[in-house]
Amino acid sequence: MKAAAELDTTMPFGGRRASLGARLLWWLATHRLLARETRGRLRRIIRGRHRGPYDVIVDGVNFRTYPTENYCDRMLFGAGALPEPAERVLLRPFVRPGMHFVDVGANVGTYALWIAVLAGPSARILALEPHPRTFAKLRFNIEANGATNVTAVNLGAGPNSGVMQLFFDGGGNVGQSSMLVEGAGAASNRETVRRTVPETVKVAPLAEILEAERFPAIDLLKIDVEGYEDRALLPLFSEESRSLWPAALLIETVQSELWQTDCLAFLAARGYRKADATAQNTLLVRDR
Known part of the structure; x- marks a missing residue:
């Protein structure tokens, strides 16, 4: 596993500034003008001297980024942009003051904090992130934004309470972690399965x-758990939990071959229709 950058959750936001050289190198390492293989080689060259962390402000949201460890952080620091812009276009009409948003697989908070800023302090946002190191980064980012409307919980969603093994690819993209070894860092390179770390x-x-956090309803739910979406999400759809069925949800479908139950068919049978989709995610809306 690659040596991790220093985890800094104590220095106030703004204290981790990047040099001009680091910003330029990471911009090149994320820019699509270069071939993917070239970007990867460049990242391997610069990760020793320029691993961060670095503080950035993107779309009005403060983030402490670790670009060697996580794709989201590379986009934030190198490209100066929030990841998954097409998905945000789909979600933007659902964002409003006072809304209730649940982020299952919150990573470092790129969705939770984006919605927290747009929806304002009257919104309630619940961000679930099981990986302890990623959760520490998420919690720091929440505090760096003074986002009192966001509650972070260091838990994964699953069919039962207990402990499980969460697999990730050894550090190159820790955000692509999964309860399934096949899902960890696997969407683009199945060879990463052989070097996953539990x-x-x-x-x-x-x-x-949701009951423990006193969440009364869900206006919008986003779930991205690398092929474990069926086991994390579908148990919510019991009659006893009907009041918690989301009005709309964005579900990652890029690793749907790992599902034991077809989430889209299951949800269609419960009144959800496909409103739109991107290459990796599908937006479903519940017909009341």
């Missing part, structure tokens, strides 16, 4: 987490 994490059913 981490023991706590999990609980989503309905129990």
Whole structure:
């Protein structure tokens, strides 16, 4: 596993500034003018001297980024942009003051904090992230933004309460972690399965987490858990939990071959219709 950057959750935001050279190199390492293989080689060259962390402000949101470890951080620091812009276009009409948003697989907060800023302090946002190191980064980013409307919980969603093994690819993109070894860093390179690293994490059913956090309803839910979406999400759709069925949800479908249950068919049978889709995610809206 690659040596990790220093995890800094104590220095106030703004204290981790990047040099001009680091900003330029990471811009090149994320820019699509270069071939993917070339960007990868450049990242391997610069990660020793320019691993961060670095503080950036993107779309009005403060982030402490670790570009050697996580794709989202590379986009934030290198490209100066939030990841998944097409998905944000789909979600923007659902963002409003006072809304309730649940982010399952919150990573470092690129969705949760984006919505927290847009929806304002009257919104309630619940961000679930099981990986302990990623969770520490998420919590720092929440505090760096003074986002009192965001609650972060260091749990994964699953069919039962307990502990599970969370797999990730050894550090290059820790955000692409999964409860399934096949899902960890695997969307573009199945060879990463042979070098995955396990981490023991706590999990609980989503309905129990929502009840513990006193979440009365969900206007919008986003789930991105690398092929484990069916086992993390579908137990919520019992009759006992009907009041918590989201009005709209964005579900990652790029690793749907790992599902044991077809989430889209399951949800269609419960009144959800496909409103739109991107290359990796599908937006579903519930017909009331």
